[in-house]
Amino acid sequence: MGRIMEWAARGNHLGGLPRKMVIMAVGAFAKAVVALNTTSVHNANTLIRLVRSRPPGVPLITVSNHMSTLDDPLLWGFKGFPVFDANLARWVLAAEDICFKNVLLSYFFRLGKCIPITRGAGIYQEHMNEALERLSDGAWLHTFPEGKVFQEDSPIRRLKWGTASLIVRSPVKPIVLPIVHHGFQEVMPENKFFGRRPPFPLCSKRINITVGEPIEFDLPKLKQMAISMTRDLSSPTTDLPSSSPYGLDETAKRCLYTTISGRLQTAMEHLRTFGKGFLKM
Incomplete structure (x- = not known):
């Protein structure tokens, strides 16, 4: 299967004007919604610094929990964030069955730097290669590794392997930054009106965003550990190819x-616990 409307995602499409218009419009929407709610952001400067001025050519992967269909773009609507700059804007993995239902939606989300992902199609689907190309360019990519919206106030769930595979397979070692938020589930609840989402975001809610510190992954060491731990084991899977450019067999890759997903989950859970302390104030 080919890539969906990839031409619309290119920065030079119609001179870049449609992308700039979409990014500015969505940014204004995010700013307005966040301003109509009480929003607190902890360690915002770390995120802003990495978005604006990380080393040239080094990609950034941000990961967060997923509490509503509006987490992105509302996550970036807080005061001081460069939400109107199309060059600095994140790429984001977006569910194909929600954001790419038809031609119009596909065009809009492509202009908004969204990469369609088919849930259940595995971590080696074609659009994951597109995500790797953006990382190769030194871009910023945001993912929701829980894989779907969870509006319950509960611990971070077991993460899907997609984000971990991007960290491992990225042509350039990325900076990995965890973010955890709370409150967007009240701004856009899934079952507010007769079992459906409200037609517009709700206001006068309390939003808390907690930005962590970059997580360091010693990939050569982790790969060697995976090889050692699985040397005498065999666990075939249909999702992982039999040959690997990283010297790992299927079991070692799993x-x-x-391991990487577990570390991400632990870091996100620590942020969630930390952030809950501010909600009680």
Whole structure:
């Protein structure tokens, strides 16, 4: 299967004007919604610094929990964030069945730097290669590794392997930054009106965004550990190819992705616990 409307996602499409218009319009929407709610952001400067001035050519992967269909773009609507700059704007993995239902939606979300992902199609689907190309360009990519919206106030769930695979396979080692938020589930609840989402975001809610510190992954060491741990084991899977450019067999790759996902989950859960302390004030 080819890439959906990839031409619309290119920065030079019609001179870049449609992208700039969409990014500015969505940014204004995010700013307005966040301003109509009580929003607190902890450690915002770390995120802003990495978006604006990380080393040239070094990609940034941000990961967060997923509490509503509006987490992106509302996450970036807080005061001081450069939400109107199309060059600095994140790329984001977006569910194909929600954001790419028809031609009009596909065009809009492509202009908004969204990469369609088919849930259940595995971590080696074609659009994951597109995400790797953006990382190769040194871009910023945001992911929701829980894989779907969860509006319950509960611990971070077991993460899907997609983000871990991007960290491992990225042509340039990325900076990995965890973010955890709370409150967007009240701004856009899933079952507010007769079992459906409200037609517009709600206001006068309390939003809390907690930005962590970059997580360091010693990938050579982690790969070697995965090989050692699985040397005498065999666990075939239909999702992972039999050959690997990283010197790992199927079982070792599963172990490596599980280890990285576990570290991400732990870091996100620590942020969630930390952020809950501010909600009680």
